[in-house]
Amino acid sequence: MALQNFDPQTFLDQVWQRNALLIKNAIPNYDCPLDGNDLAGLACEDDVDSRIIFEKDGGWELRNGPFKEDDFGTLPESKWTLLVQSVDHYLPELAELLAHFRFIPRWRTEDVMVSYACDGGNVGPHYDQYDVFLVQGSGRRRWKIGGHCTPSNALSNTSGLRLLKDFSAEQEYLLEAGDVLYVPPGVAHWGVAEGDDCITLSVGFRAPSEAALLSDFSDDIASYLDESLRYQDPQLSADAHPAEISAQVHQHVKSLIQRHIDNDQHLARWFGEMMTRIPDQESMVDDSLSPEAFLLELAEGAVLQLRLGARLAFDDQYLFADGLAFPYPAEQRGDVRALCEIECGVTIDTAHRLSPDMIYALFCNGTLCFYDDTQD
Template sequence: MAPADFLRDYWQKRPLLIRNAFTDFVSPIEPEDLAGLACEEAALARIISHDRPRDAWHVRTGPFEEDEFPGMPHQDWTLLVQDVDKWDADIAALLEHFRFLPRWRIDDIMVSFAAPGGSVGAHVDQYDVFLLQAQGHRRWQIDASDSPPVDFRNDVELKLLREFNPTHDWLLGPGDMLYLPPGVPHHGVAEDACLTFSVGMRAPSAAELLGDFVDTLAAEADDRLRYRDPDLAPPADPAEIDVEAINRAVEALNMLRMNDPDRLGDWFGRFITLYRSAGEVMPSGPERSRIEIEWDLDQGARLVRHPWSRMAWRSSGREGRLFASGQVLPLPASDAACIANGTALDGEAYRALTQTGRDVVFDLYRAGHYVLDTDEGDGDLGG
């Protein structure tokens, strides 16, 4: 299917099951790798267990101890680890298949291992998700009706649906993928020991957008902009807040509106490259001089972007704006596009930048957004 057809007919409209989306798919990681990652201090991991006789659900958060996993039950539990694309370069490489979507819309790849019968219960997500079966088999049921019930149970710590009436039932094997738009109730149960990759989108709520927007307006507001009433007349009741007072309050708020498209664009770029960031970009290892960096690039080295560094760009007339984990960096649009799109910069790409672009890259390197990779075979991006 052409990406334009998918976006027109399915994106945020209706589910789509794609058989053999990845032909002859072989998982880049094994369950043992996922268990090892779940033991890392910085990893976001959970184990969800289901007690079927009592229909009770239990959630534990990591990090976990390595010796826990050999003693786990043979059924009815799931290990979930967020942001695996930030830890494993082979998992991150899967995102290249989703370039038909804005990169800044993609949040992470969550990987789950489920023992037979393992599940996280019937639930609903408020964001788009692609569910790629990596190993084993998982049965997915969805409710694609027009107005599905979405009330939650109040007896579990998970947001599980109180009522679930599936309209579709599919068994997915390795390479099969299910796309679900926001708001579609779904329930996945492992038929055998299996791995599932969930490519989830960033979808800030209106409340989150408004909260950050208002904070930005307030921080940048001129203190001289205030509630004013030069047209005040003697009130009929001095204790009453009349309609005119409310109108003046609205007028005061309207003075803070961000009518400048550039200011609005800069706010959104900063916001979306910070939104839902679970990790922090920090320099690691000894800092090298610019001369050393450029010499290494000429010898075949690459500047590899830190896995937690999120970048996007936009055009602003002849100039561009690069957004890097909440920063806004003015530079030529061609440079901004090159830097934002490249998970790694080799010598050729670096030399193609303007002097301003190269200055920005070096500043980003010093801030930890890049690490110097002198070995092309080294695919470990760290975490």
């Protein structure tokens, strides 16, 4: 599925991570797959990340979920917003929205956050550290776009919300159903619902900090090193001052670190695992079926599907699935690639061309699951 009135390569060459861009009628005749009641129901679930933000008295107030059904009966008539994270992990119809944005690497995809707002509802002026496409699902929202922000921009941390103290609009857009607004990292923006039943679908793309990358990679390297490997001195001089750390020692330590970092194969495996890792991966693991029982289920007609929220990537050696690297032979590259082109929640035929061992491993990892037609 492609966005209308939009050229992906021109966007990537001229706009991506540079400037905001409005794409009018990008998804013609868009029929939003959920309404406010659906979102409120999800916000009552214990394992769903949700929050409500109120604007009042010139400020904003944050309340975190999970909520109770009665909480929604006490909300004011205006100026509040309900936000629910990772809704594409629970609703197959919403997961389909991601197909419109596959011109961005799949392994950069974070999730689809959904906000429902009544008239005047907003979350205040802010900027994000990631790329986001704001898809208007229903109703109308007016967006004001400011300039590029830096850590020097003053923030207010009232109620745990990192909002800009000073905001100056440089552009202004009114979005209606099917319109898409792209906002790059660091660009200030502020969206306010005009009228009730305003639903915005935020397709976010992960962008780990350089500090997080370095920390995670060093932890990964350390996890493979034997504790018996210890620091050893370079050639010492008896005439050196006993408290001095010489330039020779600095160079020696630098060489030691570089020796462990300069491993392209290790870096490729680690990066693929990191960029497909999901929170609480252990809860996804299902090793309750033996390999024999699993294959018997398939032989008797069970159908597999890609789990909602599954994260996939591949390179020349590995299929990366939800934080784990699965090696594959060169002759299966086409099948691995085809698997990575399937959208989450879709039933799997391609997987049967992969080895039974890999299919079973992906099932145990929670990446593949049995299709349940009673949920349709």
